[in-house]
Structure formats: C-alpha cells, structure tokens
Amino acid sequence: MAHINTLDPGASPLDYYGFELRRYREAAGLTQRQLGEIVNYTGSLVGQVETARKLPTPEFSERVDAALGTGGLLSRLVPLVLRSQLPAWFQQVAELEARAVEICTFQTHVVHGLLQSPSYVRAVLGVLDQDKLGDRTAARLARQRIFEVGQPPVFWMILSEAALYQEIGGHEVMREQLAHLLAFEDDPRINVQILPYSVGEHPGLQGSFTVFRFVSDPAIVYTEGYSSGHPTANPDTVKDCSLRYDHLQAAALSIKGSAELIRGVMEDRYGEQVA
Template structure:
C-alpha cells in the first residue's frame, strides 16, 4: 500500500511528533521505509503509516527503532506519552495520576481492574466501546500496567465482587486465562487481591466501582467509574468517607488466601476444560 508523504506538525499531538521524528531520523540514517522495516522485523508499509501518524507505535516497535537508528532510548521514552494520548481524553488525567501514585486501592464490581487485565480480556472489553480503535486502546491499557513492573511498584490493593469472576468476558478460555493471571499475583508482595463473596449481602460498595490513590506529597484522590466517563475529586470529606467505606469492604471480603481459593474454584468449575463427546475417562 502506497503512502502519501505528508508533512506533519510535530506540535499537533504526541503521535504526530513521534511520526515526524521517526521520518527525520530515518532519512538522516539514509534508510528507506522497507530497509528500516527489514531491520526491525516489520513491513515498510507499517513504518510509513506510523510516520504519517496513521498507526500507533507499540513499545516493542519503539525499542527496535532505537536499536536500529542508535537513538539511545528516544523512541522508547516517547512511546509512553503517545500511548497515554490514545486513552479517552476524560480518562487521561486519572491515568497520569495513577502512574504517580504511591498506593492504589480499588473496588471493582463488574470487571477486573485495568492494571490486572490480560491482553485478550482487555481486547474483548474495549471492542465494545471502541471497535475501530481496539489495537490502540489495548496498547494503551497494557502501557498502564508497566507501573506494576517497576523495581519498586506502588502497592495495589484490589477488592473484587464475586460477580467479576462469574461475568464472562469473551470465551471460557479467555476467562480461564484471566483468572489464572489473577492467581499469578498471589506470590506478589505488592499486590493483594480480595474477593467480596455473594454471601456478604448488602455492602458499602453497592453504589459502584471506585479507586483511591495516595501520594507522597499530593492530596489523596477518589475516582469513580461512570457510564460514559469517570469523575475524580480530592475533596477531603469525600476521601474520608470513601476510605472508611473501603476499609469496611476489606473487612467483609475473604482473606487473600481464601480469595485465591475461590478464584481457583470458579476457574475450574465455570471455565475448566470440559471433556468432549469423543473423550472417555480411563480408570
């Protein structure tokens, strides 16, 4: 596919700046689109689309470009800003604060928290609201998860309604992989997952999912999901009330150990591989 070479305004957006710099530095290296593509294991067409700001680069692409052009981490550093810019505009302020938080608490009543979603689970969720931007949205969500892989990540405390385990997102295989991924965090000292069982009955989280962010020097933040966008506040009274409510949720929820046991049980009972009609059990 031929690409019309168009001039980009590098100040228009992080994506335009990335494309502008990629073209400039590729030209300086004396490489054609196809030649750079061959070096970084992709098509010249993809390189051209990224240079024209028609495609969003991935972190892997950026790391390979840095290695190929000797740009010393320039594109690897820039891609985080590019991917963050692909998030919904109303969500970007929260994502920026989430990345700076020193402690994250979340209650989720419908879906797994974004930082703990597998790529396929996220892809199914995001295809509902963004069918034309799924790849970009998934890449942006996975980029958010990088904070958990820092040398010293922020502690993350998650309370999940048991409904999250039963609400099927995608295929049974996708759900099984997602629940297995949650169990993977059982050995992570920075992540604690508790399940709020159905048996609790009414509880302080019945108004919906919410997050609490704490910082070293900035005021705490409260974020609540909405139908089409969320809301965020640092109002001290709201923070106080929601913090108490979250503590009550933690007290009502199963322990992390019992929660892992329940997650494993639902994973096997609801999403386990069932024997097909052509299989037989041999005693």
Template structure:
C-alpha cells in the same frame, strides 16, 4: 490519510512520533523498506506509523532506537503516544495512577485494568470501539508497566464475586484471566480479595471506585461512569470513601480464601469439562 509532507508534529504525540521517525530515518539515509528490514517489520508498517495510521508499540520503539541510534527517544515518546490513545476524560486519572504509591480499587463488574490480561482487555474494549481496539489495548497494557518498576506501587483490589462470573471473551479468556489473578497471590505488592454475594448489601453497591495515595501529595478519590470520570481530593470525600473501602476489605474474603474461590470458579465454570457436566458456581 495524513500527508507525510504536511504532518504537523505539534498536533498530537502520535503526529510528533511519526514526524520524528521520518526525520531520523531520512537522516540515516534509509528508505522505509530498509529500516523495516533492520528492525524486522515491513516498510509498509514504517509508513503507516510515520503517517499516524498505526500506533507504535513499545517493542517497535526500542528496536527503532537501536537501529537509528536515537538514545531512547522513541522509547520515551511511545509512553506519551500510548497514553494519548486513552479516552480524554481518563487520561488525568492514568497520569495520577502512574505516580501513586498506594492504589486501592473496588471493582463491581470487571477486573481492574492493571490486572487484566491482553485477551480480556481486547474483548472488553472491543465492544464499543472495535476499530480502535489495538490502540486501546496497547494503552491499557502500557499502564501495567508500573507494576514492574523497581519500586512498584502497593495495589489492593477488592472484586465483587460478579466479576468472576461475568463471562468476558469466552471461557478460555476467562480461565486465563482468573489464572492471572492467581499469579498475584505470590506478589508482595499486589493483593486481591473477593467480595462474595453472601455478604448481601454493602458500601460498594453504588459502583466501582479507586483511591490513590502519594508520597508527596493529597489522596485522590476516583469514580468512573460510562463516558466520564470524576476525581477529587476533597478531604471529606476521602475520609468517607477510605472508611467505606476499609469496610469492604473487612467484609471480603481473606486473600487466601479469595484464591480458593477464584480457583474453584476457574475450574468449575471455565474448565475443560462439557457444559452439561459442569457444576454451577453460585
């Protein structure tokens, strides 16, 4: 447990957030319990955030700003705090992803992070680090805020059919996740295609990858393994992977036919009918 008297605000974004929360609370003459009453939480939660034992949410930060009159300080800091909860090797990619104007993603095993539901992300992230799942889920969901900007990036995602069939978190979670994918069918800036098993061998069989494009910088290629990520702007790599991605798009089902397949899988594989009565989806 961090000692609030010895908290070093330079140690991390989370330490700085806790230090600033305590400083502004005390300057306002409020106890932890009094501030908790104002922003509808417990004084214990205030103490845990001040001592870095809990990670603040964006909602908490907005309420703290309103209660303490801090002119958006905590709402600005919380983005840094949540990003710091991502794996160190992933943080550079997350920073570039937030700046990209066009994102192309191929996912062979799981739904792309920007399109995941909270329940799907929780089940996925809880496998390896159950003790940090709340913080990691909050960080993943915060990444998705770029889709709701006034000028969001254009996002094109190709998913292997395996992504639809690999059950993550149980049938209800999968049904909710596939329903989320269907919601994007009306989005002008997010498109989803499914690469069916029937295509056989394809250029994405070596693994998932992303391509990022920017208004004011070179394109980036990102490849992720189990515990590290590789990002490069090498022109030859960008050329080869861009062509490979175009081939995936051309081979995949159209966005409209992808909607039909996602709908069928959602109803037949993850619907309400008993296991014994459900048709098997190939």
C-alpha cells in the same frame, strides 16, 4: 508522501513520534523499506508509524532505537503516545496511576484495567465499538507498565465475586483472566481480594471506586460513569471512601482465601484444573 511532508509534530504525541522517527531514519540515509528490514518489520508499517496512522509498540521502538542510535528517545515517547490514545476524560486518571504510591480499588462487575489480560481487555472494549480496537487495547495494556518501573505502586483490588461469574469474552477468555489474577498471588505489591456473595449488604453497594495515594499530594478518589470520570480530592469524600474501603477489606476474603475461590471458579465454571 504529501502527508509525510505536512506532518505536524506539535499536533499530538503520536505525530511527534512519527516526525522524530522519520527525522532519525532520513539522517541515517535509510528508506522505510531498508529500516524495516533491519528491525524485522515491513517498510509499510514503518511508513504508517511515521505518518501517525499506526501506534508504535514498545518492541518496535526498542528495535528502531537500537538501529538508529536514538539514545532510547522513541522508547521514552511510547508511554506518552499510548496514554494520548486513551479517552480524553480518562487521561488524567492514567497520570494518577503513574504517580500514585498506593492504589486501592473496589470493583463490582469487571476486573480493574490494571489487572486485565489482553483478551479480556479486547472483550470489554469491543462491546458496541470495534473501531481501532487493537490500538485501544494496546493503550489500555500500556497502563500496566506502571508495575514495571523501579518503584511500582502498591495495588489492592477488592473484586466482587460476581465478576468471577460475569462471563466476558467466553470460557477461554475468563480462564485466562482468572489465571492472570492468580499470577499475582505471591506478589506483595499486587493484592487481590474477593468480596463473597455471603457478605450480603456492604459499604460498596453504591458502586465501584478507586483511592489514589501519593507521597506528598492529597489522596484522590475516582469514580466513573458512562464516558466520564470523576476524580476528587474533597477531604470529606476521601475520608468517606477510605472508611468504606477499610470495611470492604475487612469483609473480603483473605488473599489466600481469594485465590482458592478463584481456582474453584476456574475449575467448576470454566473447566480449568489448576494445581
């Protein structure tokens, strides 16, 4: 209990969330166990969230908001809490994703995080590091909520064919991931194109990159290295990467042709029959 009493709401978004949860619960005259029974979670989990030892989920927050009459406060805090759990160097990129009206990305070996399935996320993040894997997975998946807002960004992903064969997480994980990509086939705001092996040399040989475009702010190019990210609004860099992206898009398969290739890989390599 000492930890609860010393929780600093200014220490982090997670601490602030826990502080507010405890404040609203106590104002309602409920114990952690009683609140847990109302929202169908354990009292222990309520206590872990209150003491910033457990990340709140959107579902947990919605139930508690309804039970305690918070006016949706905790649900509004969830995106901020989850974003704060991303690596410090990546938090700025998550903010760019949330503000952009168009995101154009080229990926060489791995599906972009905004289109990764849950099991694929766990496999990617779990390489050499299993610490807090559940929380880190939740934080990455939370970025995908930008597609659920009133005016989501238009998203284009050109994915190297190699990424379809890079067996991350095993056959079942890959089947799920490729099926996840196919789920966007008829969504005009989320577009997937495959850059086939047959293209040979291409303008993306230097590596993956992403171009963010905004309503009024200058476009930003983002590239990534080991444990570091490099966003830049340098006009020459933006112009160069935009040109490269245009040429990559011209060389890539159409959206329909890309879906057909993905289906073929699912059947031939991962043993999945897709209608």
